[in-house]
Amino acid sequence: MQIDIITIFPEYFESPLKVGLLGKALQKGLLEINLVNLRDFCQDKHRVVDDEPFGGGEGMVLKPEPLYRAITFLKQKSESPWVVYLSPQGEVLNQKIAEELSQKQHLILICGRYEGIDERIKETLVNQEVSIGDYVVFGGEVASLVLIECIARLIPGVVGKKDSVEKESFSSGLLKYPCYTRPRDFMGLKVPEVLLSGNHMAIEVYRRQKSLELTLKKRPHLLRQTQLSQEDLKFLANLLKKQRVYLFLLHYPVYNKRKEVITSAIANIDLHDLGRLGRTYGLKGIYIVQPLEDQRELAQELLDFWLKGGGAKYNPLRKEALKLVKIFPTFEEALDAVHRQEGEKPLLIGTDASPKKPPIPIETLQKFLWETPIVIVLGTAWGLTEEFLAKCDYFLEPIWGRLDPYNHLSVRSAASIIIDRLLGLYSFYKKSYKRKD
């Protein structure tokens, strides 16, 4: 593989390309890197590469002509050149993109500086824009270095043993397990027993599980693209049981249209929809709060039909879902039930379509999932009362309108979206499971 780097700072690369495995790979000719000084393609005597932006503003822009000459010159060197512009506007680099690029025969990397390159070069000569992440650096040089390291590691022979590439973080789609070396006891901190056992199978299992756990807790999105075995799935499902989420649906105290505090009626469909949602996402309970006794009795009758009556036989899947649904006369009793079940006080999360205070970001709530039981409270009718919301530890961000502020979802839709935003990231059953029915 051949990589040309177009830069106004070729000297930037001097030392990094000499060091470690990359330095060795270059010496051995496993890949070839050619530093191209953009100034060599200027035709004026001061070799000016930049000029002021049209439209004004601070900073300079890399002129189109020298870049055009450099790129077209370099493209002639091979039959299949691939021009990459390192830029914050590019698609964010990941292991998959690195793998695709490592298959190319000839890469031409353009390092931007200052305010960037003239847009017309992007439009006409650049095949792909790549960004190394959602942050700003001084120029494309460090981004090129990152890209080159990613690609070089994947070229056969660069990293000694294949094993070492594949067990790295991301290469397997997972973060890497923790490593230990001598001494066995370092200032009282001991190496996990299993690693000293000599039992290779047990070590393999320990490491796989540590990788799975780290990835689940720190980068769950990676698991979506990972091949998971039945054992992996079982292990992950077991870890996910530490996330204890309850959904409460309150029929009191809620507002009516005129902002009067009322008790609303139970809609049977809510019990079904929320039960099915809860069962699919592994919630620990769907607790319905309804102070009116006749309403509770009616709802219980419905539940009993599906749990014990004709419904249980007709549709066992529905039975499983409705097993999660319980009916309480007051919010306090429902909360107590969670407290008793979990042995600790849960975090109370309110929902409100037009909150007065800043909401808790879903990412923060996802971190709490590992620490504490969580109760998410939804109101029926025109929503939970302000007095009730004041008792909650946090609010969730409402589900906003897209084209305008209209956000009037049904409680069934809102519950589904909230639960998916909170927990959907942790669903991995897709990979190996095929439903049999």
Next chain:
Amino acid sequence: MQIDIITIFPEYFESPLKVGLLGKALQKGLLEINLVNLRDFCQDKHRVVDDEPFGGGEGMVLKPEPLYRAITFLKQKSESPWVVYLSPQGEVLNQKIAEELSQKQHLILICGRYEGIDERIKETLVNQEVSIGDYVVFGGEVASLVLIECIARLIPGVVGKKDSVEKESFSSGLLKYPCYTRPRDFMGLKVPEVLLSGNHMAIEVYRRQKSLELTLKKRPHLLRQTQLSQEDLKFLANLLKKQRVYLFLLHYPVYNKRKEVITSAIANIDLHDLGRLGRTYGLKGIYIVQPLEDQRELAQELLDFWLKGGGAKYNPLRKEALKLVKIFPTFEEALDAVHRQEGEKPLLIGTDASPKKPPIPIETLQKFLWETPIVIVLGTAWGLTEEFLAKCDYFLEPIWGRLDPYNHLSVRSAASIIIDRLLGLYSFYKKSYKRKD
């Protein structure tokens, strides 16, 4: 600010630290970088920094003792040292993390190599683990360079004019607008007129809009954290109208429990829930397919009550939602209506809780959103028939179970989750809007 870098390759940093604005900042003493050779903290005569991992496997691990000595030595240099380990397991660097780190007085960066550092150092001496992205490089050196560049740019005086930092990609929370410099006409490609107009207000608007558009199309998640004005929101909403999504709910052809092809009955609640969902997310239509005439008439009566009858006055918000709902006798007629409305054939996306073919990733469908009208088809009862699904261009990934394969959501829940996964990323109304009701 003082940055100590612990590395086994101090020579790596030689040239990059001399170049450009970072080189100047170091010369001027705006920040101080101190390269620390880990080998200097070895006490054996061969200065060995690595050892084999307990439990076996390829690659070496950085030993705990030299790291311990190096870190504890460096920590004594200031009152508030902050130890960062650059590692793939860390939280992914973004501009917010860079800003936080740029506030520290004294950073100690640890560059890992080989298989990483002994876990016990992480547990006891590291304050924060940072990763530069979801990809693998040779070691922490290039990651340290990236982090240093991000941080250095934020130190006052390093980048000449404040303006230039703030208008960079990400610094404002948006990607940067396209830049142009002379010549006005480059090989037939012209600079946009507005940039030559001298009208500063118009140029400001053009650039803001280009930034918004680029960010919306390439990194919509950044907009969630950006302060958006009413004008911004209006402009974004207008762009989002190019995304033309329809939701179809089919009552025929669908399976019953025994996998016989049937026609199911319309559930009134579906019309309400899907209408409200559609209006909130800016869908272009909720099309209900029902071949039975009496069923269609009943549903139309219900719609008319909310659109023209007593319901329209009682709840105008519901009227807005139900305006999207239309009822068709056949799928073909519903599809034709979209075709006529959009002037082109829409992409047909099927949904299936247990698909036989690999589904289309939601990220791919998000790219199609800008190119073509999209129809997402949901089935009632036990789902769409295989024959129907075979006609679809793609399938969506099912909403999988979390702890086990159970995935039996109501069609209302499934629709809500699918639409939110596809379009929720593009909801920005939250920032400036406060509902008045």
